[in-house]
Amino acid sequence: MSIDPRETIAAREDDRARPLRSQLLHINMGPQHPATHGVLRLFVTTDGEVVSRVVPYIGYLHRCAEKIAEGNTYHQYVLYTDRMDYLAAMNQNWTYCLAVESLMRAAGMEVEIPEYAEYVRVIIGELNRIASHLISFGTYGLDIGAFTPFLHAIREREAILNVFEKVCGARLMYTYYDVGGVKWDIPPAAMDEIKLFVELFPKKLDEYNTLLTNNEIFIGRTANVGVISPEDAVGYGCSGPVLRGSGVDWDLRRDEPYSIYDRFDWKPAVGTGEMGTVGDCWDRYKVRMDEMAESTRIVQQCLDQMPATGEVMAEMPKILKIPPSEIFFRAEAPKGELAFYIVSDGGNIPFRCKTRSPSLHNLGVIEKVGRGLMISDLVATVGSLDLVLGEIDR
């Protein structure tokens, strides 16, 4: 039986008359701190090892992305979406392109994405989801103190990045998706690599589970820690693995199917509280592990179903001008629900392009969950939210 930090804090607050009183310590965790995965600053008030208050401060990586959108054409802005969640740039590209295509349809324009291009989009998007979750898995190991899983995760991510490099020439900022399809076809060599990856990856996942997921110390550090109740998860606008980790079965790929997701046989991973309470760090972590397996299945089905060859780009006007209209489009990025709200005024640049980034809303919950945790637990909880500051600050 371990001591519940919440009780300790309550005892401290009740017991004002004790001769030995400790002082609260204010301490900045970040913006330069190894646990915050970037330039997040957590202002933490601690009572010994116990955190009594945590306030996140953001904005260190603000690059005016939304304002930049108002000065660039619809095509040009694709490469700025790369810089948001730089670990899942493909998914950002994709969601933005889907949003613009929806806007075109809403404005009464014709846009028909070729079937082959849809399959290419799903394959690359799901591979990037795996790559993003691999980083999340690896860095979470680092947060808990296990160094080795990170290097193993990087090794597998390397295979995916090699595919991306063959596909579009870039390894981090792809700008591969474009409004109307994708820029280039997947070359045969990259296709072989994808097939090999899909074949080998499930074995690697088993390896990870042996190394970290089922490790006694890891379970001790993450189970029953940083519990986000389903009500809180919904209330704070959490999405993606954070929402599903709390036991809410909600995945846009299934519940609001876009692209061709309705053609595949898969199911969203949902936290079950297997090792402790539903919504603890271990559940969020496990949801990502299961999602990697599901994504592999989706890619496998894509490879089986897709036509041998085809067009990768729809017929698009040379200069894309969209009649006055507006659209709010959301899709399931690796971090959660990524959404774009785009208003067009008839010109070739958007009047307004607002991004709803999942990490920002996932971060909000830390203020409630962080109270009463120990410092180590705070690190574990922040890590389990899988934040990317490029996306929060934009």
Add this chain to the structure above:
Amino acid sequence: MEALLQTLQGIGWMQSWPEWMLLATAALTVATGILAIVAVAVMAFSLAERKVAGFMQSRYGPMYVGGWHGILQPIADGIKFLLKEDIAPVNADQALWRAAPVVVFTGAFLSFVVLPFGPSFVGAKLDVGLFYTFATSSLVVIGIIMAGWGSANKWSLYGAMRGASQVISYEIPLAISVLPVVIATGTLNLGVITEAQAGWIWRWHVFHPLLLASFLVYLVAALAEVNRIPFDLPESESELVAGYHTEYTGMKFAFFMLGEYADMFAVSAIAVTVFLGGYHSGVPVVDKVVPAPLIFLTKSVLMVFVMMWLRWTLPRLRVDQLMNVCWRVLLPIILGILLLYGLLKTIH
């Protein structure tokens, strides 16, 4: 050292020297020799750690410095540490801040004085050798607290607080875990404890079931004592930046690392001496051929390897879990073993 003193007295031109000069010469020689052994061992460990890490993470580790598998990497590191800017925080308590690395390293280094590397390869044959090693290795925690407090950094202070509570707690099971061996041999003299394990391999203390249990307790407690993963809470780089040595740069930082590795070597060497037959190989014929220090060092290095292996495999515990392991698991177990072993000895 006594043997060395006699040798010195035997040398013709030294016979006119007063007693204290001979003693000082002998002591300095021994100290330099031990320092050299420890320094070389620590350098080898720093390379070994990277190689072990590389091996476990399917990569190479250092490969370029020195031409062959990065063999000169430790020397390059040493030069780098020397050339680094020596920054002192403005608000630091300068005296404490400067002394801390030295205290940490000295505490780790002092244990080697009594360790028997071979039958005649001992710094000092103290009758309370075992007691002495535990006493000196406790000095490390004072250095950690000095560093944490002197740095005027909140993260350092956290590291120091954790370090102090951890080392003090784990010292208890650590010290008790060697007591069954003391009961078995009836002495605290490390040389005598080693001699009790001479001969075939099953004479090693670790092959007695109860002593095996206490060896395992010793291993866990020793990991905590030297602040290695899964017990590296004072440093825990993902939580406390770098713990108590956050503010240290250059050679001062290097001294902390030297201290850590020397400490690791020390607890491994103590484990080898007390439980694993010391400088005996376990096969009497081999003992006659292979030099004793070589056997001793090989065993110690293997023990250090086990620690590195754990370091690159396991995650880290939380503070309260750490204390639970110590007070609610290790301490009852080791007290039970001690009681049982004492009873057995009394009955026989």
